Amino acid sequence: MSNTPHITRRGLLRAAALAPVAGALAACATPAQQAPAASAAPAATSASNPFGVVANKPLEIWIFDGGFGNAYATDIHQPLFKTKYPQVEIKHNSTKEITKVLQPRFAGGNPPEVIDNSGANAMDMGALAQDGQLQDLTPLLDAPSWDDPNTKVRDILDPAVAEFGTYDGKFSVLGYVNYIHGIWYSQKVFRDNGWAVPKTWDEFLALCETIKKSGKMAPFTYAGKHPQYLYEPLLTMAAKIGGNEVLVNIDNLEDGAWSAEPVKQAAEAWAEVGAKYLMQGTTGLDHVQTQTAQNKYQVAMLPSGSWLENEQKDTTPDDFEYGMFAIPDFTASDKMPYGTLHTQPGESFIVSAKSANPQAGMEYLRAMLSKKAAGDFSELVRTVSVVKGAGEGRDLTPGAKSATEALTAAGANTVYYRWRTWYAQLHDEAVAATGQLMSGGVTPAKYVERLQKKADEIKNDSAIKKYTR
The missing domain is CATH 3.40.190.10 (Periplasmic binding protein-like II)
Known part of the structure; x- marks a missing residue:
């Protein structure tokens, strides 16, 4: 296993940001032109605010505009988050070109907090992990669930979520959908x-x-x-x-x-x-x-x-x-x-470790993993989330029903790569x-x-x- 690379993935990220394919986006976001953002100092933590979200610090979110669209974020997840943090300004964005738009932001030191890093043009997750760009989400797993302070987040998730989201021994990628x-x-x-x-x-x-x-x-x-x-x-x-x-x-x-x-x-x-x-x-x-x-x-x-x-x-x-x-x-x-x-778990959400407000980013994921948010998501986009029981009592469309039945029939006979x-x-x-x-x-x-x-x-x-x- 290579632990001391001669060329760091940071170099690869910077090279990609400076490449002509990124055009003007790269030109305006290189480290020489934009100072890295300073992370917010967390507020006091509590059972209802386990990460210390600052009440009025902005939160920037980027959603991959693919098969699930992005209405689930604007119509379900963000309104739920705002019920607890009404003063947090949410800057919502969506794109099909995740790498083209956001890799220069990482290279420039000003990444957004939450990213649905999915689709054919997703950023190289291994490179981000090696470069220290991914927030350690282990505290999210150990935090109280949004719905029940007596139940940890990890206990309401499909066990495969932690396995698939672990890089370098740290849980740092949240797969939200059971593909x-x-x-x-x-x-x-x-x-x-x-x-x-x-x-x-x-x-x-x-x-x-x-x-x-x-x-x-x-x-x-x-x-x-x-x-x-x-x-x-x-x-x-x-x-x-x-x-x-x-x-x-x-x-x-x-x-x-x-x-x-x-x-x-x-x-x-x-x-x-x-x-x-x-x-x-x-x-x-x-x-x-x-x-x-x-x-x-x-x-x-x-x-x-x-x-x-x-x-x-x-x-x-x-x-x-x-x-x-x-x-x-x-x-x-x-x-x-x-x-x-x-x-396997898919629709990979990450929080940028070097963003200005990673605490709010983690709290946003905690809200997403509430049973109501996951259930509403499943019903809206006709699929199954990784939150246990989120689809209970929901009307499944023919395709979702067929896929769910196939998964049930497969039992333990599932594979992934x-x-x-x-x-x-x-x-x-x-x-x-x-x-x-x-x-x-x-x-x-x-x-x-x-x-x-x-x-x-x-x-x-x-x-x-x-x-x-």
Whole structure:
């Protein structure tokens, strides 16, 4: 494990802020032009104000404007926070370009307090952690919950939240949503056409062939401009074939982890889908375009997560009836059973350690984790939060119900991976390689070879901090 890098991630953050791609944003936020903000001295702490929030110190919040939008922040979380701190001015912002807009702020020493660091353009969490930019949120876990002073925050959360949010031994990233990944379809379309949800890969390919021959729509698509949507089912299939250790080895940069046979088999399986069953033009489309094509009944199936239903609410026909199914069994010899799912805490909220008011930032997260806030959030954006029982008594939409049922059926058979947030360079390489795999630009053998080479480069680079699980 590399603990004394020759090139600090601080340097990488500064370089990114000064790069031309950031344009004027970088130019106006470099350390030479803007002095770092001074953190607020905390007020006296109490059970109702465990972090010592100053009553009139401003709080700046940035929300990733993606599948969940940002109305949940303005309409649910912020009003709740203001019930206790009416004099705190909340400066609300949203963007789809988290890195472009906010990385220069970190490099300039004036980051905002709360950030939903999510989406395809999220900042490198490993770099932020290594640079000391992330507030230690352990006191949040040990604080009284917003609803009940006798119950700690950690006791109302899915246990995976603490595991996923820990960097360098410190809990510093709050995953707010229980992301559930799978293959999404219209239950109405399947029902009307007599198409059954496939449970084996042979059944999946046969279904694709049936849909293709029907001429009614294309069998399959994915966000061609964002191939991470496709490497997710590929890696889930690899874990089903070879067991959870396939993903653990990839996370831990083990020798030969990417070139392992289960990964190659999964790459071969999805390359066949790319060659035979993709909707025409897929490679040039983004996630919204492919998802909208599905809403228009131009394509039957696509991979996504449990944010999909809310993201498409404005274009989905009233009777569309979203459904989700798990990756089918590859063979009868799979090490993990049918129904195995990739699920993990997502929508990653952080508090900037070097912001002017981190105390208020932590208190804002505590408010978010109240049962009412989490429940209202779940109902508004049609998904499930990480707060235990937050969805009780709520009306679930078809997609949310389908995903929740799939998660219940999976039980302990869930998998995840963390290399995407630990090693941004590996993610970038996987995105590019997966796009080429699906378009026929690389063979499955070259695909795993390419990713293994990048993983080896990262493993041997002493400037990059290494993480294990």
